[in-house]
Amino acid sequence: MxxxxxxxxxxxxxxxxxxxxxxxxxxxxxxxxxxxxxxxxxxxxxxxxxxxxxxxxxxxxxxxxxxxxxxxxxxxxxxxSPGLGRELRRPEHFEACIGDALKVKLIRPAADGRKEFIVGLDSYDKEKIYGHETDDDGNVLDPIEIKISDCAYIKLYDDNDLF
The missing domain is CATH 3.30.300.70 (RimP-like superfamily, N-terminal)
Known part of the structure; x- marks a missing residue:
């Protein structure tokens, strides 16, 4: 199988x-x-x-x-347990993590050259996550949307020491 x-x-x-x-x-x-x-x-x-x-x-x-x-x-x-820093793969994972901080790593760099983002998840659909970018201290920066297919991974950012 x-x-x-x-x-x-x-x-x-x-x-x-x-x-x-x-x-x-x-x-x-x-x-x-x-x-x-x-x-x-x-x-x-x-x-x-x-x-x-x-x-x-x-x-x-x-x-x-x-x-x-x-x-x-x-x-x-x-x-x-999926542990800290668990990877989000299924719609129910994204649903459970609305309002949480995520660590997003892109497959290829974005237009500004960065590959990694911390995103506060506001919503999602089957193609994109929508939220607000934050810095390491949790300060809200800019709104952001990221295509899920462009991501190497999307993980729960629940322990800064993991990353």
Missing amino acids: EKKNTAALVRELAQPICDELGLFLWDVRYEKEGSSFYLRVFIDSDDGISIEDCENVTRPLSKALDEADPIKEQYVLEVG
Whole structure:
């Protein structure tokens, strides 16, 4: 199966488990690193994620994966928090982060030569994010809109020390 299809299928298995536990399913990634495959399920909640939350998702998800058998290769299942500086990839990520500061890195430099911006997210659509640029101290600068397809990444800017 393609990675995209595998991740989507696992998302379908993991979503009801997370819903039942009151957790937000942030992302599912099926990735190959070296000769090993990793199935990574990222969960979140307003109160943060504990080891117990990870265990409470891992047990029923592992059972559901064994029953559905969507992955033919041998893989390692990891359930954890998306952590600080989490990447925004899905519409629900942008929705959850409206009003938050984001770290945006462009694939190619903008007209002014810069590739990195700190943006306070005001809104988004499937093509662009809209907000206001801020400096490192959180001072509001200019309104800004950035095409999502021009971005190498868009991450939550929730810990300046990460960047």
